[in-house]
Every structure is written in structure tokens, then in C-alpha cells.
Amino acid sequence: xxxxxxxxxxxxxxxxxxxxxxxxxxxxxxxxxxxxxxxxxxxxxxxxxxxxxxxxxxxxxxxxxxxxxxxxxxxxxxxxxxxxxxxxxxxxxxxxxxxxxxxxxxxxxxxxxxxxxxxxxxxxxxxxxxxxxxxxxxxxxxxxxxxxxxxxxxxxxxxxxxxxxxxxxxxxxxxxxxxxxxxxxxxxxxxxxxxxxxxxxxxxxx
Amino acid sequence: xxxxxxxxxxxxxxxxxxxxxxxxxxxxxxxxxxxxxxxxxxxxxxxxxxxxxxxxxxxxxxxxxxxxxxxxxxxxxxxxxxxxxxxxxxxxxxxxxxxxxxxxxxxxxxxxxxxxxxxxxxxxxxxxxxxxxxxxxxxxxxxxxxxxxxxxxxxxxxxxxxxxxxxxxxxxxxxxxxxxxxxxxxxxxxxxxxxxxxxxxxxxxx
DNA sequence: GACAAAACAGACCGGATGGTCTAACCTATC
DNA sequence: GATAGGTTAGACCATCCGGTCTGTTTTGTC
Numbered sequence: 001x002x003x004x005x006x007x008x009x010x011x012x013x014x015x016x017x018x019x020x021x022x023x024x025x026x027x028x029x030x031x032x033x034x035x036x037x038x039x040x041x042x043x044x045x046x047x048x049x050x051x052x053x054x055x056x057x058x059x060x061x062x063x064x065x066x067x068x069x070x071x072x073x074x075x076x077x078x079x080x081x082x083x084x085x086x087x088x089x090x091x092x093x094x095x096x097x098x099x100x101x102x103x104x105x106x107x108x109x110x111x112x113x114x115x116x117x118x119x120x121x122x123x124x125x126x127x128x129x130x131x132x133x134x135x136x137x138x139x140x141x142x143x144x145x146x147x148x149x150x151x152x153x154x155x156x157x158x159x160x161x162x163x164x165x166x167x168x169x170x171x172x173x174x175x176x177x178x179x180x181x182x183x184x185x186x187x188x189x190x191x192x193x194x195x196x197x198x199x200x201x202x203x204x205x206x
Numbered sequence: 207x208x209x210x211x212x213x214x215x216x217x218x219x220x221x222x223x224x225x226x227x228x229x230x231x232x233x234x235x236x237x238x239x240x241x242x243x244x245x246x247x248x249x250x251x252x253x254x255x256x257x258x259x260x261x262x263x264x265x266x267x268x269x270x271x272x273x274x275x276x277x278x279x280x281x282x283x284x285x286x287x288x289x290x291x292x293x294x295x296x297x298x299x300x301x302x303x304x305x306x307x308x309x310x311x312x313x314x315x316x317x318x319x320x321x322x323x324x325x326x327x328x329x330x331x332x333x334x335x336x337x338x339x340x341x342x343x344x345x346x347x348x349x350x351x352x353x354x355x356x357x358x359x360x361x362x363x364x365x366x367x368x369x370x371x372x373x374x375x376x377x378x379x380x381x382x383x384x385x386x387x388x389x390x391x392x393x394x395x396x397x398x399x400x401x402x403x404x405x406x407x408x409x410x411x412x
Numbered sequence: 413g414a415c416a417a418a419a420c421a422g423a424c425c426g427g428a429t430g431g432t433c434t435a436a437c438c439t440a441t442c
Numbered sequence: 443g444a445t446a447g448g449t450t451a452g453a454c455c456a457t458c459c460g461g462t463c464t465g466t467t468t469t470g471t472c
Contacts, residue, residue, distance in 0.1 A: 030236075030237075031236075033458080033459070033460090034459080034460060034461090035458080035459070035460075043420090043421095044420060044421045044422065045420095045421075045422065045423095045461090045462095046419080046420045046421050046422065046463095047419070047420050047421075049461075049462080050418090050419065050420065051419095054460075054461070055460065055461090156401075160377075160378070160381050163377045163380070163381065164374060164377050164378065164405070166377070167373040167374060167376065167377040168370060168373060168374055168377075168409075170373065171366075171369045171370050171372070171373040171374075172366070172370065174369070175365075175366045175369065195362070199370070199409060202408045202409055203374075203405060203408060203409060239428085239429070239430090240429080240430060240431090241428085241429070241430075249450090249451095250450060250451045250452065251431090251432095251450095251451075251452065251453095252433090252434095252449080252450050252451050252452070253449075253450055253451080255431075255432080256448090256449065256450070260430075260431070261430065261431090
């Protein structure tokens with residue numbers, strides 16, 4: 001892991017990560033070109049390959065950064081022990097996440113590229129695997145706890161439930177973000193959260 | 207449109223289309239390689255480029271073929287005028303579609319690659335644009351009629367509703383098809399349709 | 413100022429992509 | 443049997459991809 005030993009100064013690190021986020025947000029994890037990232041960053045190929053072993057290892061750093069940033073701003077969802085509090089907690093967490101997303105549209109686009117239920121149900125590959133595994137474990141845990149509380153339906157296997165959640169959320173979020181990006185179509189984030197939570201309840205409730 | 211003037215004999219046409227379907231099913235519309243399709247088809251590059259102007263124009267033929275085949279087997283969804291019959295009609299249509307899909311897994315994978323709510327809400331590009339437009343118009347019409355009947359909720363804009371439908375359907379279908387492909391995990395298609403229609407109702411009902 | 417090592421620039425590489433081109437091969441017509 | 447035109451094989455091309463490598467500059471040490 002070269003990137004850990006060789007110390008890269010903060011400015012270059014930032015411009016590389018920013019370039020990567022921009023490129024990935026624009027073209028998706030698969031469509032992103034390392035050459036373009038390097039060009040965008042203003043660094044030379046030699047410099048970049050001096051610090052990072054390969055595309056994959058830069059990706060890893062980028063994803064760590066994104067994950068760190070998200071968790072720092074939004075934290076983790078703590079499912080309460082009180083059944084009646086379940087959806088309220090979900091709502092306020094979702095609201096926080098949406099707020100973060102709204103002011104970090106590029107960054108969140110990277111995440112969305114991973115959560116995106118594109119190619120089958122295969123969550124992230126390569127560099128994206130670990131952070132996505134963490135996220136999945138975490139959601140499945142939340143689902144399980146919700147079921148134990150009696151707040152969530154138990155007649156569907158959790159894996160399918162979670163995939164439905166993912167794709168539905170992804171779609172509704174897409175709708176929101178498109179409007180957030182577009183100044184001419186103002187949108188009420190509060191109303192959206194209300195609506196979305198309602199849809200989730202409809203699908204997830206017993 | 208060269209492919210219309212130069213008549214290509216049926217065998218070659220078939221092997222090309224089959225190769226394309228196989229390749230697209232395996233790698234998605236974006237990931238599919240024309241070189242591999244050509245190789246797979248057993249024809250030479252010269253021959254293929256003699257009949258088709260480029261990758262795009264073969265894709266167009268393939269999609270026409272897929273659309274034709276689907277419509278031939280499943281037909282179009284005719285929304286009844288009787289409100290109480292709405293979901294019953296949807297169920298039986300969905301059932302027919304699932305049956306077709308089950309015996310045409312490769313073909314349906316091509317369609318799924320298009321319906322897939324990947325990159326934003328952008329339905330098909332290039333060759334995929336027209337057939338997808340048709341499909342979209344058709345679904346939106348059905349949604350509208352369902353709303354007029356009072357069978358569907360009217361508090362969400364149809365575009366969002368249709369995207370939710372798409373992604374949710376895509377996800378549930380993925381779950382089913384994975385099991386259909388895998389002999390060791392038998393699955394009851396009837397029960398699946400019942401479950402899926404139930405989910406749709408939950409999301410779409412007023 | 414000398415020297416070594418770290419830091420960097422960018423030409424270059426092999427392999428993929430979609431697409432072009434030419435030489436040859438059939439086959440129908442005279 | 444010669445000729446012409448439809449058909450075909452596959453070498454070739456530009457461009458992109460991620461990645462390597464060599465030569466040069468910068469920096470730190472004595």
C-alpha cells in the first residue's frame with residue numbers, strides 16, 4: 001500500500017480526490033477514466049503513479065474519504081428499542097442524510113453510483129466492496145431490529161426487502177436531486193422526506 | 207439504412223442477432239463489444255459491416271426484434287373500464303410477461319438492461335431510445351387510465367410514479383430471475399406474481 | 413558545492429474498442 | 443470462358459484504456 005508510506009501533500013491529495021469525485025460523479029464508477037482524473041487533477045501521470053499503486057488504490061482512498069465525510073455529517077442510524085419511535089427516528093435520520101446530500105451533490109453521486117441496483121444485486125466491486133459491505137451489514141442489522149420490534153414485515157426475506165428499499169430509495173432520491181440541481185424546479189425537501197417515508201412504510205410495514 | 211436495402215439471408219441474420227442478444231445480456235448495452243458479437247456470430251467483420259452501417263444499426267435491429275417477440279408473446283396491457291377489474295387485469299398481464307421472461311431469459315435480460323434505472327432516469331440512449339419511448343408512453347397511458355378509474359393514487363406526478371414502478375419491478379424481477387436461472391432454488395412463479403402485485407398495489411393505490 | 417534520494421514529467425506500451433479498406437472470392441450474365 | 447458486381451475475409455487504423463519506464467528536476471544532507 002504505497003499510498004500509506006509515501007506522504008502526499010494536502011493540496012495535491014485534495015485536487016486528486018476532487019478530480020476523482022467529479023469524474024466518477026459524471027461517468028459512474030465504471031465509466032470513469034483514470035487518465036481523465038489525472039488530467040483533471042493537474043498532476044502528471046508520473047506523480048500520481050508515484051503515490052498510488054493504481055486506479056484501484058486511488059478509488060479506495062476516495063471511497064474512504066466519502067464514507068468518512070458522510071458518517072461525520074450524518075452519523076449512523078440508531079434504531080430505538082421503542083417500537084412506536086421507529087419511523088420517527090428513521091424519518092429524522094433520512095432528513096439529515098438528504099441535507100448532507102443536498103450540499104454535497106457530487107459526493108453523493110459517487111455513493112449513488114454504488115448503491116445503484118444496476119448490474120444485478122451485486123453491490124460494489126473492487127475498491128467499492130468493503131465500504132459497501134459495511135453499509136449493507138448495517139442496513140440489514142437495522143432491518144432485523146425493525147422486524148424484532150414488530151415495525152417491519154417479516155414475510156419477505158431480508159435480502160429482497162433490502163434490495164427493494166435500495167432501488168425505491170435510489171429512484172425517489174434521483175427525483176429529488178434532479179430538482180435540487182435544477183434551480184428552476186424548486187422542491188420542498190421536508191415534503192419529500194414525508195412522502196418518501198410514507199412510501200417506505202407502505203412497502204415495509206407488516 | 208443499409209440493412210434495409212441489402213438483404214441478408216436468414217441464417218446469418220439469426221446468428222448475428224443471437225450473438226448480440228447473448229453479448230448484451232451478459233455485459234449490458236454499454237459493456238457489450240461489437241467485436242465480440244461479430245466473433246460470436248461466426249461472420250467476418252467485412253460481412254457484418256457490409257450489411258450494417260455500424261454497431262448502432264445492428265442494435266436497432268436487435269431491439270426491434272426483441273420488441274416484436276415480446277409483443278407477439280405477451281401483447282399489450284389493456285386497461286379495463288371497470289375499476290374493480292383493474293388489478294386483476296394487471297395481475298394476469300404480469301403473469302404472462304413473467305412466463306415469457308422465464309422461457310426467454312437471455313432476451314429479457316436485454317430489455318432489463320434498458321429498463322434498468324441506472325444512470326439517472328434516462329431511458330435508453332441511441333438505438334434504445336425509440337422502443338423505450340414507445341414503452342414509456344404506453345405505461346404512462348396505463349397509469350393515467352388507472353388514475354381516471356380511481357384505482358391509482360393521484361398525489362404523485364406520473365413520472366415519479368412510473369420510475370418507482372420501474373425500479374421496484376426491476377428489483378423484484380431480478381430476485382425472481384436469479385432463482386429461475388438457478389435450478390437449486392426452485393421458486394413459485396404464481397406466489398411471486400401475487401406478492402409483486404401486492405407490493406405494486408401498496409405503492410400505487412390511493 | 414557535491415552527492416544521493418525523493419519527486420516528478422511525459423513518452424511509451426500492450427491491449428481493447430469501433431470502424432475502414434483492399435484484395436480476393438463467388439456467382440450471374442453475356 | 444470472360445467480365446462485372448455482389449459478397450466476404452481479415453489486416454489495418456485511430457483512439458482510448460490502465461499502466462510502465464526512463465530521464466530530468468528538486469530537495470535534503472554533509
